[in-house]
Structure formats: structure tokens, C-alpha cells
Amino acid sequence: MLSNNLILVLATLGLFQGFFLFIYLITLKKGNKKLNLYLSLILLGLTIRIGKSVLGYYIPLEAWQKNIGISGSLIVGPFLWFYGIVLFQRSTTLTKSHYLHLLPFFLFALLLSFIPSNGDFETFWNYGLVVFHLAIYLVVSWFTLVRRDSQIPSKRSKWYRNILIGVTFIWIYYLGNFLNLKSHYIWGPIFYSFLIYAFTYLFLNRENFDLEKYENSSLDKDGSMALFKSIQKLFEKENLFLEPTISLSTLSDRLSKSSKEVSQSINENAQQNFREFVNKYRIEKAKALLVDLGRKDAKMATVAYDSGFGTVTAFNVAFKKSTGLTPSSYQKENISN
Structure with a gap:
């Protein structure tokens, strides 16, 4: 069994790596800026959610502090889907109806200090909402990938698949907690830490997508x-x-x-x-x-x-x-x- 100190170090390193990658992406000059923004927000949402889990494992948290973690989860799904749309369709412009999918996040962020976080209600909000909300966007995102792959498999498809696999594993972990399956609460953040390092390696070594290469082309x-x-x-x-x-x-x-x-x-x-x-x-x-x-x-x-x-x-x-x-x-x- 890993000691508490080692667990804290592993989880904290992963969180810092996730945050630094978020900063790197939003300040990155090359490539498709919209894609970089969406990807950075996916990472930020996951980092906030996992960060709450790490803090909650070691110190008692106020209700509003717990709810911040949940609000982070609510931006992951929509931006995961947005990322796939723009990744595969260079000329696509997201409409106002797309951004309505961010409404749950903004509503929850405004009300987070008023939402109770205890007992069964906490279980529902902390896991039920996260599991259900993210599941919807994972299904839609996987469908986006499968539809693209059925046309022309590409490097972009492989890259998006890797992202979806990582987020799906995190979702499975929270599903297990929601269903009261026996698992150590802190294993989620530890898994995230290893995942973020693998993701960083893949991102920094990925091949440039044609999407980025022809971003300014007049050929739609x-x-x-x-x-x-x-x-x-x-x-x-x-x-x-x-x-x-x-x-x-x-x-x-x-x-x-x-x-x-x-x-x-x-x-x-x-x-x-x-x-x-x-x-x-x-x-x-x-x-x-x-x-x-x-x-x-x-x-x-x-x-x-x-x-x-x-x-x-x-x-x-x-x-x-x-x-x-x-x-x-x-x-x-x-x-x-």
C-alpha cells in the first residue's frame, strides 16, 4: 500500500502538470488557437475536479469548495465535444446553440455557495450529476469519432481517440464511486496524474495536423x-x-x-x-x-x-x-x- 506522503506527492505533481499544460496551451502561438483553447479548458476542468478530490482526502472542505470541483466537471463534456467538431471540420464555426451547452456550468458556478453538500444530496451532486452529464458528452464525442473514422481514418482520429479513452477512464472511476463500488477515493487523482503525464508526452510529440497547417487557407x-x-x-x-x-x-x-x-x-x-x-x-x-x-x-x-x-x-x-x-x-x- 502506498504511504499517504507518496500518494500526496504523486497526486500533487499530476495536478501541477495539468495546470502548467493548461497555461502552455492558452499561451501557445502556433497551431489552431481555438483547438488549443478547447483542449486547455478540458484540462482545466479535469484539474479542478481532481484537485478537489485531493484536498478532500486530506482536509475537510466547505460545501462551496466541494461544489467548485463539480463545476469543473461540467465544462469537460461540452469542450470535449467542441474539440472533436473543430478538429475534424476545419471550416466549422460553433453557433450560439452550441454554447448553450455551457449553461449548466454557469448556473452551477453562480449557485455553488447555495447548493448543500452533505449526505445523500452530496452523493447525487458529487457523483450522479458528474457521471450523467459527462456520459452524455462522451457518447456524443465517441459518435463523432466513429463517424469520422468510417469516412477516412487519420492522425487526428487517433489523437482524439486517445483523449476520449483517458476521459472515459476517469468517468468509469467516478461511476464506480457513485455505485458504491469498493475503491480507494484517492486512486482517481493518482490515475489522473499518470494520465496527464502520458497526455503531455503525446501532445508534445504529436505530429502537426493538416487542420493546423492549412488554418489560413482560402480553400474550404x-x-x-x-x-x-x-x-x-x-x-x-x-x-x-x-x-x-x-x-x-x-x-x-x-x-x-x-x-x-x-x-x-x-x-x-x-x-x-x-x-x-x-x-x-x-x-x-x-x-x-x-x-x-x-x-x-x-x-x-x-x-x-x-x-x-x-x-x-x-x-x-x-x-x-x-x-x-x-x-x-x-x-x-x-x-x-
């Missing part, structure tokens, strides 16, 4: 999708990928668009850069050639050039990266003798 979501369909048409109907010298600039000229717009369209809709997008088509062509019985004796160099690759080396590297197999191994595994 619909325009980006329309352009992407034109790109696909050129590749699928005219086999543009078979030209070994195809480049972003030549493709842009064919479409009468700027290179930046074409690059953005591919990034946002295929979750790939230009070279990866071209190679995807070339590799699919190579796969078809490799299993063609009429060409099973063809040299790999011939397959490479007929697929649009300029060199055999580039072909081998791209094919192995995509399939995990060399072209010859792929052929042996898939061709009928």
Missing part, C-alpha cells in the same frame, strides 16, 4: 473535396500516375490550381502527402501486374517502369513500405502456379 472543406475528386478522376481515368515525371506542379497545372491547394486537398482527403498518394496508385498497378499470369516471367524492372516508377530502387522501397513484402515475395505468395 467543400472546395477541398471537389478538387480531390478532380484529382482522383485524372489518376483513375487518365492513369496520370503512370507518368514517371509527374510532380505536384505538373498536376497543379493540369487542374489550373496552385500547388498549395492541390497539396492541401490531398492531405485533407487522403491523409497522405503527394508522393504517398501517387505511389498508392502505382503500387496497386504493380500488384495487378505481379499476379498477371501472362506476365509472371517479366523482370521486376519492367513491372516497376510499367507501374510508373522511375527506378527499380524506388519501386522496391515503396512496395515494401506499403505491403511489408518485396515485389518478388508478393508475387510468390499471390500468383497461382
Whole structure:
């Protein structure tokens, strides 16, 4: 069993880390400022809620002090949902109806000194309200993620999933307390401490999202999708990928668009850069050639050039990266003798 002093140190360090990350996010100059703000408020809400738990474990708290922790919980859910909306839809602007979801927080914050915090009433407010309120927004947020993933899985989806998993675990902990399951009260803050360190590591090492990269672009979501369909048409109907010298600039000229717009369209809709997008088509062509019985004796160099690759080396590297197999191994595994 961990000593009280060690528990206090672990929980307190996590709280300070959460608060410092909150400050870092709201003062961060780069990236999408709205996303940074929403994420910082999620962290602030969790930090306030867990901070109340840590203090309440060691010292008696007044009713209003306990209620501050609950008010922190009431901002987590809405901003978790807002974050997902803006993360996946760059051009989306939240309306006044969205911000009405913050009404429970403001009402509770205004009345927190008048709301009793004792006995069964405390149990209802302290856990029941938190569990029910956060559960609604977790369901909506997971639905937002699943709907996005069913279209095009992306780095943003993975990042949002990690956030949802962490908040879901915290929600499960409070659900257990609400249902009177036997657990140590302080384990929630300790878990949060480890969670916030993991989150900090993931955040600082995350890859920049295309959302942030094209924040100031004039090409909106619909325009980006329309352009992407034109790109696909050129590749699928005219086999543009078979030209070994195809480049972003030549493709842009064919479409009468700027290179930046074409690059953005591919990034946002295929979750790939230009070279990866071209190679995807070339590799699919190579796969078809490799299993063609009429060409099973063809040299790999011939397959490479007929697929649009300029060199055999580039072909081998791209094919192995995509399939995990060399072209010859792929052929042996898939061709009928």
C-alpha cells in the first residue's frame, strides 16, 4: 500500500502538470488557437475536479469548495465535444446553440455557495450529476469519432481517440464511486496524474495536423473535396500516375490550381502527402501486374517502369513500405502456379 506522503506527492505533481499544460496551451502561438483553447479548458476542468478530490482526502472542505470541483466537471463534456467538431471540420464555426451547452456550468458556478453538500444530496451532486452529464458528452464525442473514422481514418482520429479513452477512464472511476463500488477515493487523482503525464508526452510529440497547417487557407472543406475528386478522376481515368515525371506542379497545372491547394486537398482527403498518394496508385498497378499470369516471367524492372516508377530502387522501397513484402515475395505468395 502506498504511504499517504507518496500518494500526496504523486497526486500533487499530476495536478501541477495539468495546470502548467493548461497555461502552455492558452499561451501557445502556433497551431489552431481555438483547438488549443478547447483542449486547455478540458484540462482545466479535469484539474479542478481532481484537485478537489485531493484536498478532500486530506482536509475537510466547505460545501462551496466541494461544489467548485463539480463545476469543473461540467465544462469537460461540452469542450470535449467542441474539440472533436473543430478538429475534424476545419471550416466549422460553433453557433450560439452550441454554447448553450455551457449553461449548466454557469448556473452551477453562480449557485455553488447555495447548493448543500452533505449526505445523500452530496452523493447525487458529487457523483450522479458528474457521471450523467459527462456520459452524455462522451457518447456524443465517441459518435463523432466513429463517424469520422468510417469516412477516412487519420492522425487526428487517433489523437482524439486517445483523449476520449483517458476521459472515459476517469468517468468509469467516478461511476464506480457513485455505485458504491469498493475503491480507494484517492486512486482517481493518482490515475489522473499518470494520465496527464502520458497526455503531455503525446501532445508534445504529436505530429502537426493538416487542420493546423492549412488554418489560413482560402480553400474550404467543400472546395477541398471537389478538387480531390478532380484529382482522383485524372489518376483513375487518365492513369496520370503512370507518368514517371509527374510532380505536384505538373498536376497543379493540369487542374489550373496552385500547388498549395492541390497539396492541401490531398492531405485533407487522403491523409497522405503527394508522393504517398501517387505511389498508392502505382503500387496497386504493380500488384495487378505481379499476379498477371501472362506476365509472371517479366523482370521486376519492367513491372516497376510499367507501374510508373522511375527506378527499380524506388519501386522496391515503396512496395515494401506499403505491403511489408518485396515485389518478388508478393508475387510468390499471390500468383497461382
